[in-house]
Amino acid sequence: MPSSTILLLDDGSTDGAISADTAATCLTIRLPSNYGIGVCTHVAFDHAIAHGYDYICRVDADGQHPIERLPEMLNMLAMDGVDLVVGARTLTDEFSYVDPILRRMVRAYFSICARLLTGNAALKDVNTGFFALTGEAADRLNRYQLERYPEPQLFVRAARMGLRMKLFSVERRDRLYGSSSLGLGSALKMIYRFNVLVLSEVMQRSDG
Secondary structure, three states: OOOOOOEEEEEOOOOOOOOHHHHHHOEEEEEOOOOOHHHHHHHHHHHHHHOOOOEEEEOOOOOOOOHHHHHHHHHHHHHOOOOEEEEEEOOOOOOOOOOOHHHHHHHHHHHHHHHHHOOOOOOOOOOOOOEEEEHHHHHHHOOOOOOOOHHHHHHHHHHHHOOOEEEEEEOOOOOOOOOOOOOHHHHHHHHHHHHHHHHHHHHOOOOO
């Protein structure tokens, strides 16, 4: 693994989930309130761009992403001439994690809409939060406002900008921390917000 900085974004937590030991080993940015994943993504990109990072990797904090595979993703960025490597979840039997039906339906709907928006250029999994990208790609994408559920927006915009993307199959493990917030109400809210994104993308130029 090349020289790296771990940036931990605390999105207004109030439950003391971040221990003093964890905070001491990471560069921690604490937001005063819960602003959502979109704002956190911009904060992380702002920091990386300001400090001239060559690559940025994004992982969730619930333990589902196999962080030991980050070197492979970085190697793809360095050697394969791509701008964005996306850790797509597989559905093969060898992996123990099985998505609930509601989550699979939402993910499929997002994927179909994203591919229609981008002329089939979008990747199949536009909901994963496990990805790595170059500093230049982050700079371009950071000019585009991300909302509370930014991954579909980010991947759609990347496809419409013509960024070179590559899928990377990964195992998504059982959640180690926290619990899923996706119920029927939140799923409908996500679909509504995504439909707003679709309309805004239809009205925007594709070259970003």
